[in-house]
Amino acid sequence: MEPKMTHVLRILALVVAGVSPALAQVAPPPVPVPVTQPPTTTTATVPATPVIAGVPVDYVFPTGAGMLIFHVDPAKVADFDAVMARLKDALSKADTATRKLQAANWLMYKSAEKPGDTVVYLCLFDPAIVTANYNPLLLLAEVLPADVQNVYDRMKAAVVRIERMGLTKIR
Amino acid sequence: MRLFGVFPVMGRRTVVALGVTGMLMMSSVAQAQEPPPAQPAAAPVPADPFKFDGSSPVMLMITVKGGQETVFEEAYVAIRTALNASDKPELQAQAKSMQLMRLTAELPAGQNRPYVVFLDPPVANQSYEFTQLLYYSGAWKADDVEIRKQIDAIFEKLKASVAEQGIWPLARK
Numbered sequence: 220m221e222p223k224m225t226h227v228l229r230i231l232a233l234v235v236a237g238v239s240p241a242l243a244q245v246a247p248p249p250v251p252v253p254v255t256q257p258p259t260t261t262t263a264t265v266p267a268t269p270v271i272a273g274v275p276v277d278y279v280f281p282t283g284a285g286m287l288i289f290h291v292d293p294a295k296v297a298d299f300d301a302v303m304a305r306l307k308d309a310l311s312k313a314d315t316a317t318r319k320l321q322a323a324n325w326l327m328y329k330s331a332e333k334p335g336d337t338v339v340y341l342c343l344f345d346p347a348i349v350t351a352n353y354n355p356l357l358l359l360a361e362v363l364p365a366d367v368q369n370v371y372d373r374m375k376a377a378v379v380r381i382e383r384m385g386l387t388k389i390r
Numbered sequence: 391m392r393l394f395g396v397f398p399v400m401g402r403r404t405v406v407a408l409g410v411t412g413m414l415m416m417s418s419v420a421q422a423q424e425p426p427p428a429q430p431a432a433a434p435v436p437a438d439p440f441k442f443d444g445s446s447p448v449m450l451m452i453t454v455k456g457g458q459e460t461v462f463e464e465a466y467v468a469i470r471t472a473l474n475a476s477d478k479p480e481l482q483a484q485a486k487s488m489q490l491m492r493l494t495a496e497l498p499a500g501q502n503r504p505y506v507v508f509l510d511p512p513v514a515n516q517s518y519e520f521t522q523l524l525y526y527s528g529a530w531k532a533d534d535v536e537i538r539k540q541i542d543a544i545f546e547k548l549k550a551s552v553a554e555q556g557i558w559p560l561a562r563k
Contacts, residue, residue, distance in 0.1 A: 282494045286506075300563070326510070328447060331559040341449070341560065343508060345491075385494035386506065389463050 277383055278354035280347035284386040287344075287353065290337035295377035299340070302374050303327060306355055309362035318362065321351055337379050345388075438522065439557055444514030450507040451556040456500035458551035459492070465547035466490055469520070472529040481529050484513045502553050510562070520548050 278287075291299045310322035324346055330339040344353060352358070356374065360367045442448055454462045466488075473485035493504045512518065517527070524541050525532050532538055 284491055285494075303563070326508075327563040328449075328560040329563050331446065331561045340563070345489075345508070384506075386491040387494050389466065389490040389492055389505075 278352050278357070279350070280344055280353065280385055281349050282385050282387045283347055283349055284345050284388055285343075285347050285353070286384040286386060287342040288382040288384065289340040289342065290379040290381075291340060291377050292379055293334050293336075293338050295373075296338050298373045299338075299377040302359075302370050302377070303340075303355070305363065305370065306359055310358060313362050317348060317351055318358070320348060321353070321358075324348075345386075438517045438519060440519035440522070441515060441517045442509070442512040444511050447508065447510035447560045447562055448512050449558040449560055450509065450518065451558060452505045452507070452552060453502045453554040453556075454505060454551050455553050456497065456502055459503055461547045462505075462551035463490070463492075465544045465551065468544050469523050469529075473523070473527070476527075476529045478528060480513055480516055481527060484516050484518070484523075484527075487511075487513055488518070510560075520552075521545070 289299070307322050307325060307327070310318045310325070313319060313322075321344075324344060326343040326345065328341040328343065330341075332339075342353075347353070356367075356371055359370050359374075363370060440450075452462075470485045470488050470490075473481045473488070476482060476485075487509050488507055491506050491508075493506075497503055507518075509518065517523065523529065524545055530537050530541050532541055
């Protein structure tokens with residue numbers, strides 16, 4: 220089977236354009252892949268996610284796995300790295316087993332592709348604690364209350380946007 | 391409220407697109423639609439984009455045609471099962487690395503669904519390309535007529551279900 224090379228990026232950019240102008244403005248990085256198929260345009264709507272009382276739904280992963288994608292200002296990468304490292308360290312030293320477990324299963328990656336307008340980080344929660352909140356700011360407020368405003372300011376300046384992807388493991 | 395209100399996650403509609411955003415950064419490779427060649431030609435063989443040196447993690451994004459999710463998952467699980475049952479340690483390691491995850495969000499009927507596989511790390515110098523896994527990995531005795539039929543059936547499922555594949559090289563933080 221000889222794979223045909225194609226350009227997912229353009230297809231996806233069109234998908235994104237249908238739902239998020241902000242995303243559509245992001246130019247994909249240069250990818251040495253020729254386009255062999257025309258992109259298709261689709262739009263999507265998503266039904267409500269199950270809500271856990273008192274917990275913002277967007278940072279909860281009731282299916283037991285999930286991913287947050289952080290788009291970071293290239294000039295603020297050091298700040299973002301520092302804050303996330305601090306968060307993870309604080310979670311691992313937290314008093315509660317839940318927070319320790321969150322830290323243990325919090326895998327963090329950075330795109331190795333040449334950055335475009337932003338540097339992309341992936342936070343994979345595998346497994347995710349289904350009732351836990353993975354909002355980094357909420358967690359920072361809990362585990363680093365004394366520094367939270369400073370940390371928040373740095374995060375706010377560094378992060379252009381965050382996206383969420385709930386995942387289900389296939390056995 | 392200032393603390394948490396200014397830093398929102400994007401709306402749910404974006405979540406679907408996102409399956410996607412990851413892919414905005416990815417190199418991509420279309421699912422091959424051609425059956426495996428009977429004999430390799432003498433021409434130079436192009437590098438296998440699904441073969442990695444194992445030094446850094448990689449995320450594979452597989453986009454599956456709407457309505458074909460079950461077909462794809464059956465094929466994928468069959469491959470993993472065969473690799474895992476192999477007596478070759480490298481194939482067993484490969485099976486272990488191939489944890490498949492499906493985008494949870496419900497999508498409109500017919501819309502392609504993203505799946506991701508985090509290879510952290512990928513098994514060095516082992517191809518993760520489906521045809522290679524099926525026909526050349528040694529997980530099956532592909533030269534046995536009856537077994538070949540089984541492999542062909544899995545291949546047909548992949549051919550029917552996979553729309554595209556992408557490769558996203560990552561660095562562990």
